[in-house]
Amino acid sequence: MASQVVDDHTIARRRRVRPDLLLVGIGLPGGIALILFQYFPLAFNVIAFQDYQPYLGIGQSSWVGFQNFSFLWDGNPQFLNALTNTLILTLIQTVLVFPIPLAFALMLNSLAGERLKRLLQSVLYLPHFMSWVIVVALFQQMLGDAGMLNTFLIQNDFDMVQIIGVPDLFKTLLTSQIIWKDTGWGTIIFLAALSQIDQEQYEAAAVDGAGPLRRMWSITLPSIRGLFILLLILRLGNSLSVGFEQIILQQGPVGLEASEVLDTWVYNNGIIGGNWSMASAVGLFKMMVGIVLVIGANKLAHLFGERGVYEK
Amino acid sequence: METPKPLVQAIKFIALLVSVVLVIVPFWTVIATSFADEETINANAGGMVMWPTGFTVSSYEALLNGGVVTRALVISVLVTVVGTLLSLAVTACLAYWLSRPGALGAKPMLLLVLGSVLFSPGLIPNYLVVKELGLLDNYWSLILPVMVNGFNVIVMRAFFQNLPRELFESAAIDGASSATVLVKIVLPLSKAVLAVIGLFYAVAYWNAFFNALLYIQSADKWPMALVLRTFVVNQTTIGGDQVGATEALPPQLSLQMAILVMATVPILIVYPFLQKHFAKGVMIGAVKG
Numbered sequence: 001m002a003s004q005v006v007d008d009h010t011i012a013r014r015r016r017v018r019p020d021l022l023l024v025g026i027g028l029p030g031g032i033a034l035i036l037f038q039y040f041p042l043a044f045n046v047i048a049f050q051d052y053q054p055y056l057g058i059g060q061s062s063w064v065g066f067q068n069f070s071f072l073w074d075g076n077p078q079f080l081n082a083l084t085n086t087l088i089l090t091l092i093q094t095v096l097v098f099p100i101p102l103a104f105a106l107m108l109n110s111l112a113g114e115r116l117k118r119l120l121q122s123v124l125y126l127p128h129f130m131s132w133v134i135v136v137a138l139f140q141q142m143l144g145d146a147g148m149l150n151t152f153l154i155q156n157d158f159d160m161v162q163i164i165g166v167p168d169l170f171k172t173l174l175t176s177q178i179i180w181k182d183t184g185w186g187t188i189i190f191l192a193a194l195s196q197i198d199q200e201q202y203e204a205a206a207v208d209g210a211g212p213l214r215r216m217w218s219i220t221l222p223s224i225r226g227l228f229i230l231l232l233i234l235r236l237g238n239s240l241s242v243g244f245e246q247i248i249l250q251q252g253p254v255g256l257e258a259s260e261v262l263d264t265w266v267y268n269n270g271i272i273g274g275n276w277s278m279a280s281a282v283g284l285f286k287m288m289v290g291i292v293l294v295i296g297a298n299k300l301a302h303l304f305g306e307r308g309v310y311e312k
Numbered sequence: 313m314e315t316p317k318p319l320v321q322a323i324k325f326i327a328l329l330v331s332v333v334l335v336i337v338p339f340w341t342v343i344a345t346s347f348a349d350e351e352t353i354n355a356n357a358g359g360m361v362m363w364p365t366g367f368t369v370s371s372y373e374a375l376l377n378g379g380v381v382t383r384a385l386v387i388s389v390l391v392t393v394v395g396t397l398l399s400l401a402v403t404a405c406l407a408y409w410l411s412r413p414g415a416l417g418a419k420p421m422l423l424l425v426l427g428s429v430l431f432s433p434g435l436i437p438n439y440l441v442v443k444e445l446g447l448l449d450n451y452w453s454l455i456l457p458v459m460v461n462g463f464n465v466i467v468m469r470a471f472f473q474n475l476p477r478e479l480f481e482s483a484a485i486d487g488a489s490s491a492t493v494l495v496k497i498v499l500p501l502s503k504a505v506l507a508v509i510g511l512f513y514a515v516a517y518w519n520a521f522f523n524a525l526l527y528i529q530s531a532d533k534w535p536m537a538l539v540l541r542t543f544v545v546n547q548t549t550i551g552g553d554q555v556g557a558t559e560a561l562p563p564q565l566s567l568q569m570a571i572l573v574m575a576t577v578p579i580l581i582v583y584p585f586l587q588k589h590f591a592k593g594v595m596i597g598a599v600k601g
Contacts, residue, residue: 027409
């Protein structure tokens with residue numbers, strides 16, 4: 001009986017020593033798909049250093065060195081405009097929009113009544129699952145010239161307000177759409193973190209005379225600091241992607257000056273305009289900035305004693 | 313813990329209530345307008361309706377009578393069903409490989425998965441790969457490039473890692489192969505995470521606009537997202553011949569709203585069934601990822 005057990009163990013150990021090729025085979029299709037569509041495309045960035053012509057292909061197109069990156073130093077006004085718009089939107093989205101879910105999570109968390117809380121959450125999560133096409137269409141129907149707001153204003157003898165299609169209001173519109181769509185969803189992760197905080201800490205602080213604000217400052221916020229920084233770093237990698245779908249859908253009426261960002265510039269000049277090489281040079285530049293930001297932010301997080309996305 | 317001040321509590325409650333109203337009203341009025349008849353819309357200065365006093369389904373009848381919207385619905389349903397099933401299968405298998413301790417090649421693969429979450433290769437290179445693979449204007453271009461999502465792989469891997477170790481050990485002693493373990497033990501115990509990830513994929517496929525815009529060129533291959541953009545966002549007039557109508561069309565506004573409802577309703581229907589699993593799925597990903 002005892003020897004039987006020993007034998008089983010040896011068999012198990014032997015099996016572990018021999019690599020489980022079946023297991024690799026099971027996982028590999030997904031791995032190949034990921035490499036094919038997430039890493040293999042990186043090789044196509046070589047056309048940024050070519051005068052790429054689709055009918056010649058990569059093999060036959062001529063090499064031009066860094067000429068396509070001239071937008072970086074020759075003050076191309078289109079590029080500078082797209083870069084400026086992108087940076088403004090990045091700033092708005094990171095500084096203004098990013099903390100809003102945290103505020104909502106704090107509000108929801110302090111609300112009495114489990115069922116009410118759950119009901120509110122179900123409703124607030126919903127817009128996240130709507131595509132940008134749907135969100136843009138909904139905003140048009142609510143705030144457009146013939147939308148609900150203006151129909152109401154006109155019927156009650158007020159002046160109508162133009163919101164959609166106004167260049168000066170475009171960034172405000174984009175921001176409010178993002179807030180509408182993703183605030184609720186953004187609370188999930190914070191709510192999960194808030195529920196992990198030991199309630200006894202709050203009780204002890206209250207006994208010591210700490211008010212609600214003091215408790216939030218000294219207990220709640222420090223407990224979720226790590227998560228906040230982690231999410232921020234994750235955002236940075238894509239921080240120059242400020243919403244291609246959302247913007248390309250609404251670009252027509254407002255014009256390029258107010259609405260062009262790096263992603264739409266790449267699309268309009270590359271896919272539509274056929275200037276493949278320069279468009280991919282801009283794309284490559286954008287990716288490099290993302291990589292530098294993530295690595296830099298992660299280093300900074302380590303300096304401040306946080307975990308960051310990856311360990312040192 | 314002392315009770316919070318009533319005023320503070322009231323302000324919070326009102327803020328949350330207002331947000332809920334801001335979420336619900338647009339959906340409600342879109343649905344109401346899609347069912348409103350011509351008189352109701354005209355009485356409302358041709359604008360959005362809050363309550364369809366004259367109720368009619370003629371917009372839906374006109375749109376579902378064959379033609380561009382009907383075809384787009386069928387395409388979107390097919391892409392969503394096939395894509396979600398493929399994605400779930402491939403993601404679960406990849407996550408299973410990466411979740412087993414000491415599995416050959418799992419470490420470098422995991423790094424590649426993490427990297428794909430942090431960075432994307434960019435629009436032009438993606439386009440060129442799809443083009444080189446001959447997938448332009450092909451329905452597979454809506455599925456294959458987004459079939460494996462790194463975040464979903466990480467969430468699922470974390471779920472598999474949290475399954476009781478004893479199950480794997482006893483299976484190994486019984487001599488079960490890794491395929492048997494996956495099918496007999498791992499998958500049956502992972503219904504919750506499969507449901508959540510399945511929903512994420514399904515919503516992504518159903519909503520797909522970016523890839524459709526890039527890769528689908530012929531109008532007769534449009535999924536719902538492109539139909540929505542053309543007829544609702546860009547307000548292109550919907551002609552009778554486009555929807556295969558035999559009689560006069562209902563008002564454009566109510567047709568547009570019916571398209572919007574048809575693009576939204578499938579999500580609204582599956583949402584309540586899977587909503588209870590969200591928090592769990594996302595939290596695992598956050599804690600372990």
